[in-house]
Every structure is written in C-alpha cells, then in structure tokens.
Amino acid sequence: SQQGEEDPQALSIQEGENATMNCSYKTSINNLQWYRQNSGRGLVHLILIRSNEREKHSGRLRVTLDTSKKSSSLLITASRAADTASYFCATSTQGGSEKLVFGKGTKLTVNP
Amino acid sequence: DAGVTQSPTHLIKTRGQHVTLRCSPISGHKSVSWYQQVLGQGPQFIFQYYEKEERGRGNFPDRFSARQFPNYSSELNVNALLLGDSALYLCASSLWWGTNEKLFFGSGTQLSVL
Numbered sequence: 001s002q003q004g005e006e007d008p009q010a011l012s013i014q015e016g017e018n019a020t021m022n023c024s025y026k027t028s029i030n031n032l033q034w035y036r037q038n039s040g041r042g043l044v045h046l047i048l049i050r051s052n053e054r055e056k057h058s059g060r061l062r063v064t065l066d067t068s069k070k071s072s073s074l075l076i077t078a079s080r081a082a083d084t085a086s087y088f089c090a091t092s093t094q095g096g097s098e099k100l101v102f103g104k105g106t107k108l109t110v111n112p
Numbered sequence: 113d114a115g116v117t118q119s120p121t122h123l124i125k126t127r128g129q130h131v132t133l134r135c136s137p138i139s140g141h142k143s144v145s146w147y148q149q150v151l152g153q154g155p156q157f158i159f160q161y162y163e164k165e166e167r168g169r170g171n172f173p174d175r176f177s178a179r180q181f182p183n184y185s186s187e188l189n190v191n192a193l194l195l196g197d198s199a200l201y202l203c204a205s206s207l208w209w210g211t212n213e214k215l216f217f218g219s220g221t222q223l224s225v226l
Contacts, residue, residue: 033214040200042116042217043155088154099145099168100215102154 006089006106014111019076021106023089024069030092032065033100034074037086046074046087079110114138116205116218124224125193133188133221137205143167144186145215146178147202155202161186162208190223198225 007022023032031050035043049056049065049072056063062075076083086107090100117136125131137144143162147155160168161180175191184205190197200222204215 035217040149040151040220042202042219043204043215044217045214048214090154099157099160099170100155101157102147104152104154 006087006103008106009104010107010109012109012111013079015079015081017079017110019079019083019108019110021074021087021108023072023074023103025072025089025091025101025103026070027091027093029067032063032072033090033092034061034063034072035088035090035102037088037105038084040086043088076108079108081110081112084108084110116203116216118201118203118218118221120221121219122222122224124226126226127193127195129193129225130189130191131193131223133190133201133203133223135186135188135203135205135218137184137186137203138216141205141207141216142184143206143208144180144184145204145206146186146188147204148172149200149202149220151199158188193225195225198223 005024013019029051033048034046037043047058047061047063049063060077065072086105088102088105090102119134145160146158149155157170158172159178164180178188180186200220202217202220204217206215
C-alpha cells in the first residue's frame, strides 16, 4: 500500500519557473525523503527531512514538513529542462519498520 | 566507485517460470533492499537484508524470496511467475540497517511476463 500521495500527479512548466510538489501521508513518521526518477529507471535521493525539522534547503531545492497536517512540499527553484523527471516522496515510519513507503509520484515536465 | 549494479537490465519470461535477479551493492554497504515498481506507481518494498539476515519483508506472496551473500550481494527469486509480476525491480543499498537514511538505487531490472 502507498503511504504518501503526491499532488499534482503531473506538472508542466517553463524553464526558469519554480515547481512545487506536495506530499501527504497517513501515519507518524521518522523522516521523509524525496527522490527523483528519470525515464523509469533508478531513483536518486534528493533530500531528507526529519520529523523534528520544519524546513531544509539543498541547492535549488527547498523542502518543508508539517507533521500536524502530515504533509510535505518540495520546491525546485529556477527549473531547468534537466529537472524533467518523476519525483517521489518516501516516508520512514516510527516503530522499527525499516522500509521506505513511496507515494505515486509527480511527473514534472520542464519545457525549454 | 561503482554504484549499485543490477543484472540483467531486461528480462522476458512466460507465466509459471522462475526468475532470479541479481544486485551488487556499493562497496562497503551492508544493507540491501528490494522494491517492485509497477508502471505508473511508486516503488513498493519487498525485502531488506542486512548482514545476510532478513530484516524486513513487505506484503508479497511466498513466491518471492531473497538472500544476501557474504560479499553483501543479493538475489531476488520469484517462482511461478504471474502476468502481474511484470514490473521494474529495484535494488537499493545503504551503509547500515535500522536508520532508513539515504538509499542508493540501481537502475533496475525490467521484467516482462508474457
């Protein structure tokens, strides 16, 4: 079963614009991670935010976490054509579970 | 250093057959996890192994099994293949077990069951 739900399912923007993707989840978490996947191949880790953090930055990426609303957002600033990919949030739950639970993903298209 | 390597990259099988997928983790990584990704969905957890022991199992039937070898490489086996087993199978490695920190993924094995 999928824990997270990304919104929107698909997003198309122009180069230079900002892209915002949202993720909602159902149960308490230990941390939340964002991954990128190009053309249905391997996933690449982008950023991790722990349950006691509210915001984190990495280069052009900004992630926020609101545990009271069980939601997170990923902002990509000044997008480039190379950012075209599917983006997934993944949650690590408390209680000793070692698996990551992924959402269905947001497919981002950045038009040159 | 090489990343996570998986073989084969593509595989075509027929219903009822058996398949073995292989994964070599990043050098020094002791934990290997397997995920199944059906087209249009996010990856779903199948197994996690650490130090050759199973540390986690997802909601998959007993037709799915795995093991980890002394060199930390891993195999995923699927018996009695069904059409619904068609998917991208992803292997991921990490240094430790129990932290759910950053996972490093291979490029996957695309399995088609006809």
